[in-house]
Amino acid sequence: MSTTPAPRPPGRWAGALLALAVLAAVIASFVYLAIDYRALAAPESLRQMGRFIAEFFPPDVSAPMLAKVGWGALQTLAISALGTLLAALAGGLLALPAAGRGGRALRPGVRLLLNMLRSVPELVWAALMVLAAGLGPFAGALALALHTTGVLGRLFADALENLPATPERSLREAGSGAAAAFAYGSLPLLAPQALAYVLYRWEMNIRMATVLGFVGAGGLGQLLYFHLSLFQQAQSATVLAAMFVLVFVVDGFSGWARRRLAPAHA
Known part of the structure; x- marks a missing residue:
C-alpha cells in the first residue's frame, strides 16, 4: 500500500x-x-x-455664505452625478468588446484603453480638462467620467465574462437573435451587479469631486480653495462642514441602495 x-x-x-x-x-x-x-x-x-x-471656529453661518455653500454643494453633486452617468454609459459600451463580445481581436486593445483611462488619477485628468475645456464644473465632470470609464468598463467586462452562458445560449438555440439573447438572457443577471458598481463609484466620485475644485474644476473644492487662499478660516469651516454633510448623505443613500440590490444579485 x-x-x-x-x-x-x-x-x-x-x-x-x-x-x-x-x-x-x-x-x-x-x-x-x-x-x-x-x-x-x-x-x-x-x-x-x-x-x-481655533481660527476655524465658529464657522460662518450667515445667509449669503450658506447660500454660496448650498450652490457649491449642488454643483459638486451635479459634477459627480454627470461624470458617473457618462462613465456608466461609456464603460458599458466598452465592456462588450472588452469581454470578447466584439471578437477576439478587439479584446486586448479595448482592455488596454480601459487600463490607460483608470491609470491616470482624477486630479491629472482634471488638470488636463481645465486646459482643454476651461475652468468650471464641466472640466470636473469630464475628468471623473474619463477615470471612472476605465474603472467601470473593467468591472463590467469582468462581470460579463463571469456570467453563466446557459440562459443566453438557450435563447440563441431557440431562435433568438444575438441582441435579444443578450438583452433577455445575460443583461438581467448583469444589471444588479452593474448598478451596485455604479452606485459605489458615484459614492467615491462625490469625495473626489470636492477635491477637483482645487485645480479649478468647480464645486465645493474650488470654493474651499478660494477661502483658504484668502485666509478666511471661518468661511472655510463652513465649506468643510458642507462637504461632510454631502458625503454623509450620499454614502447613506448609496449604501442603502446597494443593500437593497444585494438580494436580487444573490
Whole structure:
C-alpha cells in the first residue's frame, strides 16, 4: 500500500522575512523623509497649530455664505452625478468588446484603453480638462467620467465574462437573435451587479469631486480653495462642514441602495 506524503505547511520563514521587509521599508521611508519630530512637537509649533485650528471656529453661518455653500454643494453633486452617468454609459459600451463580445481581436486593445483611462488619477485628468475645456464644473465632470470609464468598463467586462452562458445560449438555440439573447438572457443577471458598481463609484466620485475644485474644476473644492487662499478660516469651516454633510448623505443613500440590490444579485 503506497502512501503519499502529506503536503508541507507553508514555511514560517517566508512570512517572517516578508514582515521584516515591510518593516524595513517603512523605517527607510521615515528616514528618507527626514521629518524633524522635535520641531513638530515643540511648544511653539503646538501653539501655532492650536491658533490655526481655533481660527476655524465658529464657522460662518450667515445667509449669503450658506447660500454660496448650498450652490457649491449642488454643483459638486451635479459634477459627480454627470461624470458617473457618462462613465456608466461609456464603460458599458466598452465592456462588450472588452469581454470578447466584439471578437477576439478587439479584446486586448479595448482592455488596454480601459487600463490607460483608470491609470491616470482624477486630479491629472482634471488638470488636463481645465486646459482643454476651461475652468468650471464641466472640466470636473469630464475628468471623473474619463477615470471612472476605465474603472467601470473593467468591472463590467469582468462581470460579463463571469456570467453563466446557459440562459443566453438557450435563447440563441431557440431562435433568438444575438441582441435579444443578450438583452433577455445575460443583461438581467448583469444589471444588479452593474448598478451596485455604479452606485459605489458615484459614492467615491462625490469625495473626489470636492477635491477637483482645487485645480479649478468647480464645486465645493474650488470654493474651499478660494477661502483658504484668502485666509478666511471661518468661511472655510463652513465649506468643510458642507462637504461632510454631502458625503454623509450620499454614502447613506448609496449604501442603502446597494443593500437593497444585494438580494436580487444573490
